[in-house]
Amino acid sequence: MRPLGTSRSGAVRRPSAASAPPPTRRRDKPAWYAPTALATDALGVFVPVLAAFTATGEPRPLxxxxxxATAWAGVRAAHHRYALRTLGETRGLLSSLHDWLILLGLLAALRVLTGESSSLLTAVGALAPAPFLTALAAALTHRHLTRSRRRAQALCRVLVVGEPGPVDAVTAQLAARTDHAYVVIGTVPVGGGHLTCGAPETGRLTADEPTLTLALSEVLPEGPDGSTVLDAARRLEADLILVAPGSLLTGDRLRRLSWAVHDAGLGFVIASGLSEVAPGRVRVQATAGLSLLHVVPPLRRGPQPFLKAALDRTGAALGLLLLAPLLAAVALAVRLDSSGPALYRQTRVGLRGEPFTMWKFRTMVTDAERLRPALETANDHCGGPLFKMRRDPRVTRVGRWLRRSSLDELPQLLNVLSGRMSLVGPRPPLPDEVERYGSAALRRLSVKPGLTGPWQVGGRSELSWDESLALDLSYADNWSLTGDLDVLARTFRAVVDGRGAY
Structure with a gap:
């Protein structure tokens, strides 16, 4: 497990409850996010349509x-794209494409109703830049927001309430990542026990539920629990109360605490205990006065998996055809650089534990496997079954370049074409790695391994085993076709960047 307050690469991260005093810088997102997004959307449609209609002589270009432009801004506003709480939280490509398709439908309906007679090809071509300009602006905003949060800006100050065990778990998970707004500034434990997360304790609730015995005119609206929590929140200037419920904090006691927090004008959030579950798989339902969370099972059957398989094989076939000259050039470079075959085959474990032969361009000397036992002590990938060395002496000169550019992975298009791999999925493990898997890690094998995936775009070899496993488990349970498209789009940047490839 990575220490609190460090990034995936091991660098010190933004202040957290476990490593630094509460931040005192600006908490809100910059005010220019919304007008910038709106101006980008409006001008990204207005200017291309005006230019295209004027150049082709279409009627009424203005x-x-x-x-x-008005329709595009309206569609985006209807989906709350300009709300401050959503701006900068995602890269925005998939949402902009979704909104763009709705825009086309809306304008098509207006075209029929008004009898507009402009060229359909000209109209669609003029609208084509809109989703990409919008996504570019969203990506830049997301990048700015991420950097701001690393500087302890645009954060939500959180006070965590609950039994020590759940409080430690929630605090550790929030401190482990910077892709969210929550920073823990204090805790209010319930009952006995000691905290290990390092977050400051700013109060403590009793193990037993307090009994209200005061006269009606004397009863405090917040009650004993609420008074303790609100006093801590006021002293720390908290924005949000996050409750990690347990056996000592449920039912009426939890409800009364929510009343006190809401009456004080603060946000109130309950940690469900679920982790790495996509929001789209969670449904809230009220039954018999209970708030129930329904978790939708992962996609394993239906049209989306069928379409994924079809796109995998089609994409692999087109890739092999279009990249044939490049593949031939790389194969020649490998042969000229060192003795041995251009391609390297290795047994990997695929869907449901089935072994298969995976193909790669050879990046090491031919006796690399024989030399590996002598290098085990130099493994840079500690804490798991993976073996990685930042400066592996077995890697050839051309092999080092191939690994940095990920070109050594291209022959796996043959595995995708044969159906043993997918374009997107977890990395295919070695049999000896699988032998050391725990029950959670075996969940990775519930989907096909991929040519690229969350590991490729999340940091590659710089990730610890726990981080790699968390990404793969999240992918296996939350897979969707749109998510695959997002990973494919991010892969290009990861390959160009080359970070974590060795």
């Missing part, structure tokens, strides 16, 4: 441009 009116068409204004109508399209």
């Amino acid at each position: 009116a068409a441009a204004a109508t399209a």
Whole structure:
């Protein structure tokens, strides 16, 4: 487990409850996020439509441009894309494409109703840049917000309430990542026991539920629990109360605490205990006065998996065809650089534990496996079954370049074409790695391994085993076709960047 307050690469991260005093810098997101997004959307449609309609001689170019820009901004606003709570939280490509398809449908309906007679090809071509300009602005905003949070800005100050065990777990998980707004500034444990997360204790609730015996006119609205929590929140200037419920904090006691927090004007959030479950798989339902969380099972059957398989094989076939000259050039470079075959085959474990032969361009000397036992003590990938060395002496000169550019993985398109791998999925493990898997790690094998995946775009070899496993388990349970498209789009940047490839 990575120490609190460090990033995936081991660098010190933004202040957390376990490593630094509460932040005192600006908490809100910059005010320019919303007007910038709105201006980008409006101009990203208005200017191309006006230019295209004017250049082709279409009637009423100004009116068409204004109508399209207004419709685009309206569609985006209807989906709350300009709300401060959502701006900068995602890269925005999939949401902009979704909104763009709705825009096309809306403008098509207006075209029929008004009898507009412009060229359909010109209209669609003029609208084509809109989702990409919007996604570019969203990506830049997301990058700015991420950097701001690393500087302890645009954060939500959180007070965690609960039994020591759950409080430690929640605090550790929040401190382990910087892709969210929550920073723990204090805790209010319930009952006995000691905290190990390092977060400051700013109060403590009794193990037994307090009994209200005061006269009606004397009863405090918040009660004893609420008074303790709100006093801590006021002293720390908390924005949000996050409750990790347990056997000592449930039912009426939890409800009364929520009343006190809400009456004080603070946010109130309950940690469900679930982790790495996509929001789209969670449904809230009220039954018999209970708030129930329904977790939708992972996608394993239906049209999306069928479409994924079809896209995998089609994409692999097109890739092999278009990249044939590059593949031939790389194979020649490998042969000229060192003795041995251009391709390297290795047994890997695939879907449901089935072994298969995986193909790669050879990046090491031919007796690399014989030399590995002597290098085990130099393994840079501690804490798991993986073996990685930042400066592996077995890697050839061309092999080092191939690994940094990920070109050594291209022959796996043959595995994708044969159906043993997918374009996107967890990395295919070695049999000896699988032998050391625990029950949780075996969950990785519930989906096909991929040519690229969350490991490729999340940091590659710089990730610890626990981080790699968390990414793969999240992918296995939350897979979706749109998520695969997002990973494919991010893969290009990861390959160009080369970070973590060795």
